[in-house]
Amino acid sequence: MRLVRPETPRDAVAALTNGAVALAGGTDLVPLLRDRIVEADALVHVADAVPRGVTSTSTSITRVGAGTTLGELEVDPQVPQALREACALSASPQLRAMGTLGGNLRQATRCWYWRLKFPCYLHGGERCHAKEGEHREHAIFGNERCASAHPSDLAAALLALGATVRTDRRELGVAELYRLPTDDERDVVGLERDELILELDVPAADASTYLKAMDRRKWAFPLVGVAAARVGPSVRVALAGVAPIPWLLDSPAALDDATPLPGTAYKVELARVLVRRALAATG
């Protein structure tokens, strides 16, 4: 396996040929490589090629480089509260010192069937093993074909904040970054294979927060994560850990439309409480 260290986005994209994979903090990619879920001939280490750090382009927009670590984001006062809290509640200090914003948005599900390479729907197979199997960590929305849960705390916060993503070739909303897997396309990240996330623009909110239920106090992925951001009278709520992709909740009542599995019904109950609390906190 080769390691390539490009210094510009253009060189990085050029290096992302067939068989090459972008490496940032490596906290998810390295285990995936070791477990042979991701196969690569070359690793393109993008640390020197993508922006890193936080700048305010205006009073209403914070620009964050994709190479910024979670540890840097959680302590930066320019970063909206929900995103800082999401970072602080993620992983462990060690992992947050390595993991980057760009990498976090592209991390894979923790679904144990997918990680153990069961020939499941997300791997291109016919059925979701979690639905008839062990699924206490799985989805309550968007789970018709695949019940995996998206693990990113940050993605939910960015979705609630209405952030936009700039890649080497376009701009898109965080919502457009993800799509539910379909028969034609199982990958939940809607970027081209050699497309590189460079920066995010995060709008300021009048108030925002991120709440998270997990199995232990630290270092656990969300059973349910709830981000809420208020701008003027309008509040946007997004959830982590409840669907194969970060999930925008149109209203608290939308939780009535959840489609929990027998083992994930408790997540609906958790989501109701956390949504109520998040709305109260940003009220």
Added chain:
Amino acid sequence: MARLIRTEKEVEGRYTEQWVVVEEDALDQWPAGPLETVGRDTPRVDGYERARGEAIYTADVQFPGMLHTAVLRSPHARARVKRIDFERALAAPGVRAALGPASGESSGGDAEASGAGAYTPDSSASAPYSSHVLTDEPSFAGAAVAALAADTFAQAADAVRLIDVEWEVLEPLLDADEAVARESLLEEPRRYERGDLERGLGEADVVVEAEYRTQTLLHNALETHQSVCRWEGDTLEVYISTQYIWGVRSGVAKALELPQDKVRVVCNFMGGGFGAKNNAGDYTFIAAELARRTGRPVRCALTRREENMASGNRNATIQRLVAGARADGTLTALGGEFVNAVGWDGFSASTSGPMQLLYACDNVRTVDYGAQLNTSPNAAFRAPGFVEGTFGLECLLDELAAKLDLDPLELRKRNYSDSDLVDGRPFSSKRLLECYRRAEPHWARREEVRARSEAPWRRGVGLASQVWYGGGGPPSYAWVRVGSDGRATVITAMQDIGTGTRTAMAQIAAEELGLPLDRVEVALGDSARGPFASISAGSSTTPSMGPAVRAAAADAARQIVEIAAQRYHLEQRVLSLRGGHVVSADGGSWPLEEVTGLLGSGQILGKGARGPNPAGMRVLTFGIQVAEVAVDVETGEVRVERVAAIHDVGRIINPLGARSQVEGGIIQGIGHTLSEQRLLDPLSGSVLTQTLDAYKLPTIADVPELVTEFVDEPDTHLTNLGAKGLGEPPIIPTAAAIANAIRDATGADVRSLPVTREEMLRALREARERETVAARTS
């Protein structure tokens, strides 16, 4: 004089009757309380060595030319190997040899022809081990099927994927109740009865019945199971992370048909075991065989995934319990049906043990079933059976207390047992009432703790008692060597599994020899360089080894005094050893090295043996823990805020080490209670939680305020030390204390571990419904 006796030997609560040669234990116990070194906080003698990375663990053992192993483990819970082909694997870079299952239709390269060392059906059939280590009919996911050795671990791991296997996948049996119904049992159901349960229930004013469930738990020691095997001539050297050097020695010798002295087992430092490293394991036999085939040292180390799939576990249990009591709280009946979901192999632990032992109840009936399933074999795990059984029993007692409207601590006091009702023996010592007395200030905090509840958090306090074995026993031996420089070395082939026994042994020898601790070393961990020593399991190392070390030190001290008496023309009875000196009653004092220096390069060698256990007595350990919790009644989050632990384990050798043991036990217990569970795919039987992000051990953020106390009174009947073991007691009551605190805080009965969000929310919902019904009827 050596005496041959027939005695009961207990390990992890299992008793076997056997012949043992014992020496008389002639020494009087030391007075109670802190002495010069024993009974005082003592930092680990090997602390710096460990912290600096100088300590050599099995994971650090390196030899020139050493090969690395990867093991092919069955991905299926029940399957047959129809065909196995090693050709591609053997052709892979760096591969030196392969091992296959003992039978089955196989094909592969030719060892001699390829020069690579290879598997053929014939050579494998001649292997000294068969289905137990490598099998072509795996009966659980993770069973070892084949193995190969290569120059690097990466090469071995790559090559093992090239072994072509055609599987016939069979339907696994995964449900414990179904296994009992189908009589898929590892042993006959174990039945126990005293008195008459039905009569006891008839005499009861109040009866409670409940079903409790505990989950499968994984040891996940920091150092995975591993061995390095090296043949030196006709001797096999086994470097292994083990709790029992001598058990590995005899197990390997037997399997490989070697004289026992042709097997040398070494374990100097160890990264934890918790009961799962009591014997050689498949990895040792694989490494030994590959070393024999290749003539090279071979390492076989489990990966973290293998560790979680196939290195043992605390099996799940289902407990259907009943208790009856008179209105005053006197227990009239205790009954339990305990289903142990043991796995394909292993042992059915005494989950009913606490119900039989803890309380003075005349009518007790229990039955333990050991369900055989297509899951990986269990292994002893820090008080196997008693952790699970105490959760059920002590939760049941609190449900009974609630129904009787009686204080839970008072209920326990009213049913205190003065002797072992299982076999009518008196206890060698039991200071549980003193533990209860010392628990009172912690228990009295509950009004104040409850009052600190503020929505949505509800706070409460719960307690649970603990009973366990931990007396150790013979045989165990130690030598103490004192040189002309006045320094002593304790020599015994025991192992320190990370609990600090190396330090405790140094303290005991230093105390007896009147030496400062820094003049005592402990040489352990090598079967070729020391006498037989106890297994480090069943809370037995200190109570088994400590008395032998003291006896050896006393033997050396006696010889020193004899020499000094002649040198200084004094009577032996006026001489003693103190502060590195030989001192006489009339005030004379000579540095120890002045006496031992008379020997030149010669040395004094003291020998010691563990004496017998007190005849006709039951040696047990006791304790109580009081837990304080906060429960978010909307999200089901449980936070343990404080645990106070008071244990009675006889004399405490090193209070610092003992507190550390208790803290570790409670923290592990918190993991057992709240977050840890091995999950299986219910269809295929695959282990889903193979990594430490999925199998959730507690982190430091989950650790509450911990308060530890010891009764610290020597058991006057037990050995020359009066010390019992402490490895297991502290983990036993933690889960029940937390569950009882949850009930105190919320009124919800959690009866299934772990108390995840879904279990807590379920219990809260059930409690609300019960209240609604009660309100409607009243």
